[in-house]
Amino acid sequence: MQRAPGLGMLTGTRLAVWGDPIAHSRSPLLHAAAYNVLGVAWTYDRRRVDEAGFPSALSSLDASWRGLSLTMPLKPAGFQAAVEVDARARATGAVNTLLFERRGLRGYNTDVGGIVAALRELGVGEVPSARILGAGATATSALVALSEMGVGSVEILARRPEAANDLVARGAALGMHSTAGPLDARHHAVDVTVATLPGDAALAPDVVSSLADAGGVLMDVVYGTWPTSLSAAWTERGLTAASGLPMLLHQALRQVRVFVAGEQDQPLDDEARVLAAMRRALVGE
Template identity: 60%
Template sequence: MAATSLEVWGDPIAHSLSPALHTAAYRHLGWDWTYGRRRVDEERFTAELAGLDDRFRGLSLTMPLKSAAYRAAARRDARAELTCAVNTLRLTPDGPIGFNTDVGGVVAALREEGMDAVAEARIVGAGATATSALVALAELGAQRVEVAARRPLAVAGLEALGERIGIAVTPVSLAASTFADVPLTIATLPGDARVATHTADGLAGSGGRLLDVVYGHWPTSLSEAWEAAGNRAVSGATMLLHQAVLQIRVFATGDVTEPLPDEQSVVAVMRRALVGG
């Protein structure tokens, strides 16, 4: 029996738009695949994964499961190895293969904004998503990245990664009110995170264009500051769309670089599903 079942796992998970995106794509492609959601925390992840039968083709993983999925993968793609994070598992008889499609999602979202090359940028936050953002910036040619974090010591891991991929990472305090001028800011904070007004205004006034990876809690305190400053702020919905396209490539062939049949029309259908059209 061909494996046709897929799911997105995380905790919380009810807010996820992935089922709508994937279902629209599968229907358009004429694939008899189903894509559901399951609330799974890190403690239950290993048991839930072991309990899947051969109907399951793959999984999408969101917080807090990206590290657990990384550890579970028998093999991983280069982006997953760099970030130590897996958000996609292709299930095979030889064990799960792990991918990080968040990196490609950031790259594609920025390219939609006309940012095909970025020399310097700022990342707000120092968690797992910041790691994917840093690798994405490296792929776009960045050489210098400032990371604004509540605890600058938390940036140490990003500094070490920056050394490996050729980016000079500079930590700064998120409590500051003035920042260096950059053409691009990528915010990786949770959607409900509040940023002090003086900090948000300082970031917005010096931060160029904003890509905020949040899509479920919009607007955010940062996007509101950006709009007040007259600067463009983009939600993470476009990133979500493009990383989902890469996931579907993985689920289809196991090759994240192999385009889907008539991929432009698939993306258009998914984009309409994203806004409920």
């Protein structure tokens, strides 16, 4: 088993994903598949924890715990709880992975790398322009991911455009030309669209049609509700549309790297077998 220098004090064997809601999470399947290949006897569960209950739930954990995966609405709370965060967590203000160390909690954002890897699988290379739908924590990770891929211009569309002001500022800080607008704005052509809206989000048919006509490749981070109205519109036009499952897979792989070696960008030994096992678990094989 790989172990990074300085992480020898990690003795816990318990892991879990926390969030609210949580029953739909496929993370336990993904992580169990990875640890089976790696030959480590770690447990990985799920627990419903809301934002108000997060501090007390966190303080109740003992030395048997190795780390946590966090989903909504806990990513900002995870950022606040960490005594040290990685560069992607700093750039987003969101932590989806906590590693327990003697000196305190170390926080990581693996969503960014997961989005990059998922878009690469779709054949997306360096592209000039992109559009993000939504303005929440996942939209922030998408913004940083697009920046890492060399996108120079990004448009953020949200039901309340003012909610995207922080994203516009973050985009500018990353050297991107960023703007915000309503979902029903006039849609100019972009190379990539990343949708971070809830799966049950109701969009007017003319808005969906306009977005598809001008949206390039679509990655819709939803995976529990599929197809979405957006993905259906893309498919009807013969355009590429993918769910959030590849993102989920690749961000989970990076979490496994963190829990094993404390570094999300350092590949595991025999990583090809680990990823293949996780991919099979994701589709129920």
